[in-house]
Amino acid sequence: MPVIFKCTKCGTIIYKFMRAGQDYYGIPSPSELMIRIGSTCPNCGKILNRNIELEHIVINLRR
Numbered sequence: 001m002p003v004i005f006k007c008t009k010c011g012t013i014i015y016k017f018m019r020a021g022q023d024y025y026g027i028p029s030p031s032e033l034m035i036r037i038g039s040t041c042p043n044c045g046k047i048l049n050r051n052i053e054l055e056h057i058v059i060n061l062r063r
Helices: 030-037
Strands: 003-006 013-017
Antiparallel strands (some): 003 013
């Protein structure tokens, strides 16, 4: 099941982790992701937040 990081302002997909073995490090934390891509959304320029609030976490189940 993929793990997707999206911008909360414009909805742009910032990073998508599709499967185990995709890269050496595994699923990045928000802090690690900011090191990889920078601290702003590449589409709208919103400053990304390292602290994820629970209302921003969405879990969708497969059927």
